Amino acid sequence: xxxxxxxxxxxxxxxxxxxxxxxxxxxxxxxxxxxxxxxxxxxxxxxxxxxxxxxxxxxxxxxxxxxxxxxxxxxxxxxxxxxxxxxxxxxxxxxxxxxxxxxxxxxxxxxxxxxxxxxxxxxxxxxxxxxxxxxxxxxxxxxxxxxxxxxxxxxxxxxxxxxxxxxxxxxxxxxxxxxxxxxxxxxxxxxxxxxxxxxxxxxxxxxxxxxxxxxxxxxxxxxxxxxxxxxxxxxxxxxxxxxxxxxxxxxxxxxxxxxxxxxxxxxxxxxxxxxxxxxxxxxxxxxxxxxxxxxxxxxxxxxxxxxxxxxxxxxxxxxxxxxxxxxxxxxxxxxxxxxxxxxxxxxxxxxxxxxxxxxxxxxxxxxxxxxxxxxxxxxxxxxxxxxxxxxxxxxxxxxxxxxxxxxxxxxxxxxxxxxxxxxxxxxxxxxxxxxxxxxxxxxxxxxxxxxxxxxxxxxxxxxxxxxxxxxxxxxxxxxxxxxxxxxxxxxxxxxxxxxxxxxxxxxxxxxxxxxxxxxxxxxxxxxxxxxxxxxxxxxxxxxxxxxxxxxxxxxxxxxxxxxxxxxxxxxxxxxxxxxxxxxxxxxxxxxxxxxxxxxxxxxxxxxxxxxxxxxxxxxxxxxxxxxxxxxxxxxxxxxxxxxxxxxxxxxxxxxxxxxxxxxxxxxxxxxxxxxxxxxxxxxxxxxxxxxxxxxxxxxxxxxxxxxxxxxxxxxxxxxxxxxxxxxxxxxxxxxxxxxxxxxxxxxxxxxxxxxxxxxxxxx
Amino acid sequence: xxxxxxxxxxxxxxxxxxxxxxxxxxxxxxxxxxxxxxxxxxxxxxxxxxxx
Numbered sequence: 001x002x003x004x005x006x007x008x009x010x011x012x013x014x015x016x017x018x019x020x021x022x023x024x025x026x027x028x029x030x031x032x033x034x035x036x037x038x039x040x041x042x043x044x045x046x047x048x049x050x051x052x053x054x055x056x057x058x059x060x061x062x063x064x065x066x067x068x069x070x071x072x073x074x075x076x077x078x079x080x081x082x083x084x085x086x087x088x089x090x091x092x093x094x095x096x097x098x099x100x101x102x103x104x105x106x107x108x109x110x111x112x113x114x115x116x117x118x119x120x121x122x123x124x125x126x127x128x129x130x131x132x133x134x135x136x137x138x139x140x141x142x143x144x145x146x147x148x149x150x151x152x153x154x155x156x157x158x159x160x161x162x163x164x165x166x167x168x169x170x171x172x173x174x175x176x177x178x179x180x181x182x183x184x185x186x187x188x189x190x191x192x193x194x195x196x197x198x199x200x201x202x203x204x205x206x207x208x209x210x211x212x213x214x215x216x217x218x219x220x221x222x223x224x225x226x227x228x229x230x231x232x233x234x235x236x237x238x239x240x241x242x243x244x245x246x247x248x249x250x251x252x253x254x255x256x257x258x259x260x261x262x263x264x265x266x267x268x269x270x271x272x273x274x275x276x277x278x279x280x281x282x283x284x285x286x287x288x289x290x291x292x293x294x295x296x297x298x299x300x301x302x303x304x305x306x307x308x309x310x311x312x313x314x315x316x317x318x319x320x321x322x323x324x325x326x327x328x329x330x331x332x333x334x335x336x337x338x339x340x341x342x343x344x345x346x347x348x349x350x351x352x353x354x355x356x357x358x359x360x361x362x363x364x365x366x367x368x369x370x371x372x373x374x375x376x377x378x379x380x381x382x383x384x385x386x387x388x389x390x391x392x393x394x395x396x397x398x399x400x401x402x403x404x405x406x407x408x409x410x411x412x413x414x415x416x417x418x419x420x421x422x423x424x425x426x427x428x429x430x431x432x433x434x435x436x437x438x439x440x441x442x443x444x445x446x447x448x449x450x451x452x453x454x455x456x457x458x459x460x461x462x463x464x465x466x467x468x469x470x471x472x473x474x475x476x477x478x479x480x481x482x483x484x485x486x487x488x489x490x491x492x493x494x495x496x497x498x499x500x501x502x503x504x505x506x507x508x509x510x511x512x513x514x515x516x517x518x519x520x521x522x523x524x525x526x527x528x529x530x531x532x533x534x535x536x537x538x539x540x541x542x543x544x545x546x547x548x549x550x551x552x553x554x555x556x557x558x559x560x561x562x563x564x565x566x567x568x569x570x571x572x573x574x575x576x577x578x579x580x581x582x583x584x585x586x587x588x589x590x591x592x593x594x595x596x597x598x599x600x601x602x603x604x605x606x607x608x609x610x611x612x613x614x615x616x617x618x619x620x621x622x623x624x625x626x627x628x629x630x631x632x633x634x635x636x637x638x639x640x641x642x643x644x645x646x647x648x649x650x651x652x653x654x655x656x657x658x659x660x661x662x663x664x665x666x667x668x669x670x671x672x673x674x675x676x677x678x679x680x681x682x683x684x685x686x687x688x689x690x691x692x693x694x695x696x697x698x699x700x701x702x703x704x705x706x707x708x709x710x711x712x713x714x715x716x717x718x719x720x721x722x723x724x725x726x727x728x729x730x731x732x733x734x735x736x737x738x739x740x741x742x743x744x745x746x747x748x749x750x751x752x753x754x755x756x757x758x759x760x761x762x763x
Numbered sequence: 764x765x766x767x768x769x770x771x772x773x774x775x776x777x778x779x780x781x782x783x784x785x786x787x788x789x790x791x792x793x794x795x796x797x798x799x800x801x802x803x804x805x806x807x808x809x810x811x812x813x814x815x
Contacts, residue, residue: 043802066799117789125782129775145767152771 021263022098023082030060030076035096037089040069045094052092056084067234071096113233116226119164123219126160127212131716134212138713150202150209157211161195164218167225182360183409186367190404191217197397208394210401213715217406220723224413228433231420235429250282251275253326271329275320278482284337285327287312291510292323293483297450298634298654299337301587301609303458303562304544305484307511307527317635317654322483323510338656341611341638345660348615348643358437358687359412366405374399377706395708401715402705403698407722411690414730419683422737427666428676435662438646439676440684441627445575446618446640448632449586449596452650454562455668458484458544460492461559468498470556474548476503477516477525485546486514486525488560513547521551531555542591561595565670572600574674585614587636615639631673633657648673675740679733686733690726697722 024032040049046064049071053062061074073085082098089096133149141149165188172184191214198209249263250273259274267273267283275281277292293305298317305321308314314327315337374396381392420430430436447453475493478486479500493500503523506516513526524531524547528540531547533555541559549555575582584605586593593607606617618640621628630637630644633653641647641660649661650668658664665672701718704710788794 043805046799046803047806064799065796066802067796114789114794117794118786121782121785121789125778129778132774148767152775156775 020082021266022100024100026074030074031078031080031082032072032074033082033085034099035071035073035085035089036069036099037071037094037096038069039094040064040066040071048092049089049094052088053085056088059085113226113229116167116222116229119167120219120222120226122160123164123215123222126156126164127216127219129156130212130215134209134712134716137207137209146207147202147205150198150211153209153211154199154202157215158195158199160215161191161218164215164222165191168218168221180360181364181367183363183366183405185363186370186400186403186405187217187221187409189371190214190400193397194401194404197394201394204390208398208712210398210712210715213401213712213719216716217404217719220406220720221409224410224417227417228413231417231424232430232433235420235424235431267329269329273327273329275325275327277320277323279320281314281316281318281320281325281327283316283327283329285314285329287314287325288328289326290324291512292325293321293511295319295321295456295484297456298657299636301448301450301634301636303450303454303588303592309511315635322481322508338635341635341656344611344615344639345642345656348619348639355434355438357412357434358684359408362408362691363405366408370400370403373403373702373706380706381708391708395706395710398708398710398715399702399705402701402710402718404719405694406719407694407697407726408691410723410726410730411694412687414727415683415686415690415733418730418733419679422733422740423663423676423679425737426672426675426740428672428679429664429666430662431664432662435646436680436683437687438627438662439629439680442580442629442646442677443627444581444583444621445629445631445673445677446621446644447582447584447602448614448630448634448637448640449584449593450562450588451633451652452565452631452637453568453584453596453600453670454564456484456652457563458488458560459563460488461543461561466556466558468496469501470548470550471496472498472501473503473518473523473550474525474546474556474558476501476518477506477514477523477548478546479503480506481508481514485544485558485560489546489558518550523551524549528557533557542589543595544592561592564596564599565668567669567671569600571670571674572602575677576601578677580677585609585617585640587611587614587634611636611639615643618643629673629677632661648676678740679736682733682736686730690729693725693729694722697725 022033024034026032037049039045046066049064050062053059053071053073058075058077058080059073060076062071064071071089073082086096086098130153133153137146137149168184168188168191171182172188175182175185194210194214198211198214201208249261250267251259252262252267253259253272253274262271264282272288273283273285281294287308287310289310291307291309294308294314295305296315296318297303298319299315308320308325313330314325317338377399378392378396381395382389385391416433416436419436420433423430471489471493475490475498478489481487490500501518503516503518506514508514509526509530513524513530515525516523526547528534528545528547531549533547533549538557543559543561545560546558547555548558572582581604582602584593584597584600584602586605586607587609588607590607593605597603597605606613609617614637618628618630622643622645627645628643630641630647631649632638632641632647633650635654635656637649638654638656638660641649641657646663647661648663648665649657651658651664651666653661653664663676665676697718701710704714793800
């Protein structure tokens, strides 16, 4: 089963954790546990997991939810240890982590989706049956037969409208009670007046019954709304899964010396948290025991790991690289680094003016215009017919029905569903529908450097005199280390086809470097101090460096730069060619930032900036009238992400970065940024086209209604035709998908999948 | 035309049966994992062959 069983480096989950904390008791005395397992990705996974779990005798229920990559188990025996489930899943090759569906905000009980589906079913049933009756009427049913058909239609339509129309009525009411307009106001008004007028006509044996139009309008609109909801729910659940996986708790050593995995909410200041090498630090605290190197790129943007030892302050989000650490938790609350960032974000969000969605902006003009038109029609007919109310009202209401924004109501959601589907398939998740519209308007793209334009991996700088034998020796020494610079060195040596030397007695000294021996001579690899390199011997170039020393020889220095994301250069070029200003702001030191800027051809860049400076810069550009897309991943980028007109973050970003961003891209390739902009620009064009179609339809149909020639048949045909045109036009965006994939030919000749594979390995 | 008196109720009844069936399916959770159901149908382990 090649595609499954990928073990994820997630040691907290491997140790089982205290799964009991996530167990929920259901009403009839049973127990339930929800687990999330990201490796569920093929058909065989479902049966492997379910069959494997059924081997645990205590379990009464085990079911995989493939869409959400979750597993739910139930049992009745109160003595059963749920850790057994996690162990069993691990044995089957799936790292699982318990979670609380209520807390993480993506429960499977998506009540809104169910309500929409139920409403959709009711509207569909009613529309189908009423249409059958209406066709008989249009075909020529007369007199009492027609009345009978109208009455049956009324009997079906009225309850169906009352039930299926609720989502629209509620939203219209919410808008009106805040003295605002949205598309649901004219929709609700048209449906309700159509139903009432049809009832009046039916009671008076008249031919103008619009029950079919009212119900099929609801049916069409509900389809759009349900699809829209499903797309958003899927993106939301993907996003919150990323969150659930990143930090659900910490490994705490109690006073009794027992180690337990506690959820975030159970942590208290003063607790001792152990963090293994290769794990992300879950809390703010002070190092109590152990020495290590800590990668703080998510927090400050700095690409060089910094050494950490007892007394050193570490922040949540940093990656512990080389040695295990024990951290004493410092106070939660106001004085943590993160809470400072959150305060900055809150001010950034306040300063941002609320974006009004395209459809709502249009509704602000459209609805009053339509209502004035209906009023004028009423007045005109009253004057023309010498105050014959029924006829005048009939014509006024038929104006309302004909102009009912069926096509307008579909214009945006239809495009949005197709656009977010295209982006979803290409690894871009949209958190908020408005983001697509805002993305299309941006004029400046600002990138963060570390983690956004670059990956975590380092690359050996090729310049300088590096002899093959010192590379071979240094690589032999570095082979066993997990420090990113050591790994980069080994990779570089392998790429050059040099065989690493066989070095013995290798010892890792966390925070300093490595020592070992080769043919009786002592070797050292690590920081400049560790190898005795002083500022006088070689000036600090500002790039991350490893020093290598062999007894009896002068030390050698290796410089590194961050490896760029795949397609970064091509993406930047495309953005610039599309007329966008591309800039880079980073918290890293000047030399690495300059190197990246030069490699990518970015002319405007800033280095060494604090989160406050980044925020101020984005706000300044916005005040000057610029529309900024901020792309960043770190905690230090979060305020700037919140302040940007639109924002994007990679899925490897910090929690807070992902929360702040409008869109998230999965995979390591940076072309997602270009893709998102291209798709949203196209989506916006299609939305405008849809609006234009809807308006053309109105321009043609309204005079007919005003003059009193609108029959129910005319209304039904016109309405369906305009809706179908709008939907078909929106579907054209789907054609873009294949073209997009083909058009991004990679200049370097690298296979496009390479980056994705690396991401999977790292995940 | 008196045929309508029972044809229309029959048509409506059948429609309601369909609607009821859909709502039952929704309530029993058959719409919660649409991608999963698409794959489960390929798994033929649950098909027990007739033994006698």
